[in-house]
Amino acid sequence: MSIIAIIDDDPDILDASGLVLSAKGHQIITATNPDDGYKIVKENSPDLIILDVMMNEPDDGFFLAQKFRREKITTPIIMYTSISKASGMDYGVNELVPVDEFVEKPISPEQLIEKVDKLLHKKEAK
Amino acid sequence: MISLVPSWANRYADYWDTIKERNLWLIKLRYGAVVMLTGFLISSKLILHLSFNKTQFAALILINLIILIYNLLLYRLSKFIKTIPGHFNPLHFSLLQMILDLTALGLIVYYTGSIETPLIMFFVFHMIIGSLILPGTVIYSIAGIIVFIINILIFSEYFLIIPHQPISGLLPNPLYTNIKFIAAYDVAFIFVMFVSVFLANKIANQLYKIEQQLIESLDKLNEAETEKQKYIIGIVHEIKTPLAAVHSYLDIVLKKFLGQLNSKVEERLNRARIRSSEAIDMINDVLKVSKLRLLDEIANDEVELSEVIVKIVKKQTINLRAKHIMLNFFDGRTFKKKIKGDKFLLEIAFSNLIGNAVKYVGTNGLIELDLVDNENEIEIEFADSGIGIPAEELDKIFMDFFRASNIKDRSYEGTGLGLSIVKQIIERHKGNIFVESPSKLALPGRPGASFKLKLPYIN
Structure with missing residues (x-):
């Protein structure tokens, strides 16, 4: 069992992603804005962070990810985006933004589980 | 120093492109002039039975040859000219061409009879071309210099200071000593020269202004298009957010994360999922189109x-x-x-x-x-x-x-x-x-x- 932090301003996405991952036996902690997100990560040191790219402001998610990395929090990050890949604007993972994986919303339960497992395994391997 | 760039030419990149294009155009045109001068020499002898003395003939052939040579050199030179402020630029190149041409034309005019030659009209033609490229002050000065030199030439011949070089057989009586003819001709020449410059300059000016207005309108249209695409992206994104949530819930229910479903419900939810997929595909395609239209540069x-x-x-x-x-x-x-x-x-x-x-x-x-x-x-x-x-x-x-x-x-x-x-x-x-x-x-x-x-x- 792992602790997964989901930070997204859309409560329904939090609920849906939370349902899928808790069904897989993970413990879910959530936040709906970058400040709370920062707090729950600091307090609970989750094994994985799922972060929405746009919260109150566009790129909120990027800044939060950068803040984590600056503070040497190396927890793997999955970033939820809604327009990146679909629109041909492929953000280079690790070049611009220090995250491990981008996924485009809506993400199917199978895909979400697969990506989460992959990153958790990678973390264990380290 | 006098600026060679006309005041109306404020879109520099476009202006320089035009000048470069016209410079090349002048070089091409000059080959035509060489052919024409050769044709003039041959036809005036063979068809019109006019004759040139040895000096005239040698001089005209030589001038023609020199034009050809400097044209070849100018063509070579045209490839090295860059638009760097303070350096030899395309406008200096235009001016150089104009000075060379006017000198050559002056000599041709002299060797074909000064005031008696029909070739004197080619000065007007040069003034029109010049007006399309150079600012008013420069081209008026050039017109003034030409008028001055032509007058010196005409009056030097009139007072027999330099030898007159007529095309024999063209006129029944020599006119270069006829002061009434000289006066009438000179006034008309000066008038035509300056009025041509004035008109050509004005027209060039207006054309340029219209072109600029068109470019400005085009810029505005492009701006509006950009705004439109940004608006589309904004709206479509707003629609996608709730739809993504709907889709996620349908997935969870259909994947039985919340328990078993009765088959009738499941069938309808499956349809709902297919329809919401369609909407998401459409949204993604619209986003792709809009992003593509907004993309200034593509990767290389x-x-x-x-x-x-x-x-x-x-x-x-x-x-x-x-x-x-x-x-x-x-x-x-x-x-x-x-x-x-x-x-x-x-x-x-x-x-x-x-x-x-x-x-x-x-x-x-x-x-x-x-x-x-x-x-x-x-x-x-x-x-x-x-x-x-x-x-x-x-x-x-x-x-x-x-x-x-x-x-x-x-x-x-x-x-x-x-x-x-x-x-x-x-x-x-x-x-x-x-x-x-x-x-x-x-x-x-x-x-x-x-x-x-x-x-x-x-x-």
């Missing part, structure tokens, strides 16, 4: 197209096997060069085209991909033996949201944006795309479609 990767094709075909393997589709890929290129472009965008375009072929070819269909090339470009053909495209709709096939009539009434899903995206991507790579139906793989009842696209090679 070196792309090997055959690799792109192989990668996409591999992704389609499952579909190809399931539908028993035979896909052949022929690489008939001789040069096999890479192209410069955005690999990601090209993959989108090619995967759209191959995806379409797989979608519309039907079970047991044929798909053929051909690559051919020449030194400058590569041609890729995507042909299939599918349902084809009705002839009258071929020219609409690349339009936004257009879907051919023969796929609307069947259960082919699609947004009608795919080919519009393909066309935009190809055009961003300075390429062209054409469609044909029936294709070369046409079978009875299966006309098929063929998309041919050309992309330039790196040179």
Whole structure:
């Protein structure tokens, strides 16, 4: 069992992603804005962070990810985006933004589980 | 120092391009002048039975030769001129050409009889060309200098200070000593010279202003287009957010995360999921189109197209096997060069085209991909033996949201944006795309479609 932090301003996405991952036996902690997100990560040191790219402001998610990395929090990050890949604007993972994986919303339960497992395994391997 | 750039020329890049173009144009025109002068010498002797003395003949031949030589040199020079402020620029080059030409013309005028020669009219022609390039002050000064020099010439001949060089046989009586003729001619000459400059300058000025207004309007239109695309992206994104949530919930319910479903409910929820998928696909396509239109620059990767094709075909393997589709890929290129472009965008375009072929070819269909090339470009053909495209709709096939009539009434899903995206991507790579139906793989009842696209090679 792992602790997964989901930070997204859309409560329904939090609920849906939370349902899928808790069904897989993970413990879910959530936040709906970058400040709370920062707090729950600091307090609970989750094994994985799922972060929405746009919260109150566009790129909120990027800044939060950068803040984590600056503070040497190396927890793997999955970033939820809604327009990146679909629109041909492929953000280079690790070049611009220090995250491990981008996924485009809506993400199917199978895909979400697969990506989460992959990153958790990678973390264990380290 | 007097600026050579006219005050109305405030869009520098365009102005310099025009000047460069006109400079080359003058060089081309000058070859014509050499031919004309040669023609004038021959025809005046053979047809009009006019005669030149030895000095005149030698001088005119020599001047003609010098014009030819300096024109060749000017052509060489034109390739090295850059628009660096403070350096020898295209305008200095224009001025240099003008000075050389006017000197040559002055000499030709002198050796064909000064005031008696019809060639004096060519000065007016030079003034008009000059007015299109140079600012008023410069061209008025040049007109003044010409008038001054011509007057010195005419009056030096009148007072017999320098020898008169008439074309014998042209006039019954010499006019260069006729003061009334000289006065009337001179006044008319001066008048025509300055009025030509005045008019040509004014017209050039107005034309330039109109051009500028047009460019400004175009800029505004482009700005409005950008705003429109940003607006679309904003709106569509707002619609996608709740839809993504709906879709996620449907997935969770359908994957039984919340318990078993009764089959009637499940069936309807499955339909709901399919419909929300359609909406999301449409939204993603609209976002792609808008993002593409907003993209100022595309990446500049070196792309090997055959690799792109192989990668996409591999992704389609499952579909190809399931539908028993035979896909052949022929690489008939001789040069096999890479192209410069955005690999990601090209993959989108090619995967759209191959995806379409797989979608519309039907079970047991044929798909053929051909690559051919020449030194400058590569041609890729995507042909299939599918349902084809009705002839009258071929020219609409690349339009936004257009879907051919023969796929609307069947259960082919699609947004009608795919080919519009393909066309935009190809055009961003300075390429062209054409469609044909029936294709070369046409079978009875299966006309098929063929998309041919050309992309330039790196040179």
